[in-house]
Amino acid sequence: MGNDVLLQARGLSKSFGAVRVLHEVSLDVRPGEVLGILGPNGAGKTTLFNLISGDLKVDGGELVFSGRPLRGEPPYRRCQMGIGRTYQIPRPYGGLTTFENLLVAASFGGGRSESASYALCARILGDCELSGKANRSAGSLTLLDRKRLELARALASDPKLLLLDEIAGGLTDEEGKELVALIRRIRDRGVTIVWIEHVLHALLAVADRIMVLNFGEKIAEGAAQDVIKDPEVRRVYMGIEV
Template sequence: MQPLLSLNGVNKQFGALTVSDNITFDLPKGQALGIIGPNGAGKSTLFNLIGGALPPSSGTVSFKGADVTQQPASVRCRAGIARSFQIPHPFVGMSVYENLLVASSFGGSGHRNPKEACREILDRTGLLHKANRPAGSLTLLERKRLELSRALATGPELLLLDEIAGGLTEAECHELVETIQGIHASGVSIIWIEHIVHALLAVVERLIVIDFGKIVAEGEPRAVMSDPFVQEIYMGISVDDQAA
């Protein structure tokens, strides 16, 4: 079966600095993939390459069998790739509901009834009671929920989540995980970058570890997290310490 997303030999350099080094992987339709790695490993750059915010220096990005390597983020969004950002930037002068309507209108969602779809999304993400509030009045945690809602309003087939659980309490994180599980169960494919590993492992079926811009481990999530090499680069647990 043709993968939903395919990266083949993707590289990104800024001058002499290589931030993505020969990234190659496929994402089957319907899969939830987690990506972890130390700070500065190149995770957010990888999202920028997938979402179209950055063009690769070399290599190809394909979505639903079409080469989108040179396509901008707006085209990829309308094709079905949506992203939430680590630092939310809503339209602060608009209401929460209006933020979703803009995303639905310009993201190529294909919703038969965009207004009702936006209402249902706000209900799923716990923001329905804030629908008529100005987005600029939301707390940071509520803005994160709005980021997720706006991404969903575009009607994505692939949802990119960039550290969306950061800053949440344990209870809020649990609620978020349940929301994301429901989104995944509805058929949306997910790639999720996250430092809160227990939240990630509750959702994803596959895990990729990136270090210095390279994929250094990949596979079943708990097996990957048990790898001594992964524990050393990600959690600072050296192989010698484990053997002691």
């Protein structure tokens, strides 16, 4: 793998029984870029993330991160290596404060002592516009602030690669713009991002490249505006505003 590739996937495949969810998907993610992933429900997008993060085992193919093969590495080791991720449905520890949620992520995900995590958590709270809600119960946060906290928790492990799974889903247009601005700031800090999203205008506002999956196979990949004009991509997204 060349030095200009942070994450390399070759021939990734995954099946659940007789159902083939991913079939020989390959991709390269370069440091500092934002790769968007599109595809209808059931296309295999979240399964791809689960293979990268270690939540699922690969049936076939290889994953290499920062020059190191990921096969056999459990999720916590991948997190410590620099892979952070968010989930479609934020599930903070509702009984803990916003700051305590972040502290747990920094201590266990980032492998730091609790005292060494304080300054990092305070900075991330500021970056994610959550400083004023640091002592508020996470269970009482609005959807937008839960999304911000989900991002903050992923950032607390100090990732090189951030996997965002439909983080703009369910937000109003105005809330979506605020989240896009936050993701841009994260990108500008040098974090590489792979982002699954159905909210196309949010994805197009940030992504450098887009890859499209359909029925577990890659059908298009390239510059964002070029991919959106691809006839096959338009056919797959028939009925969805492009």
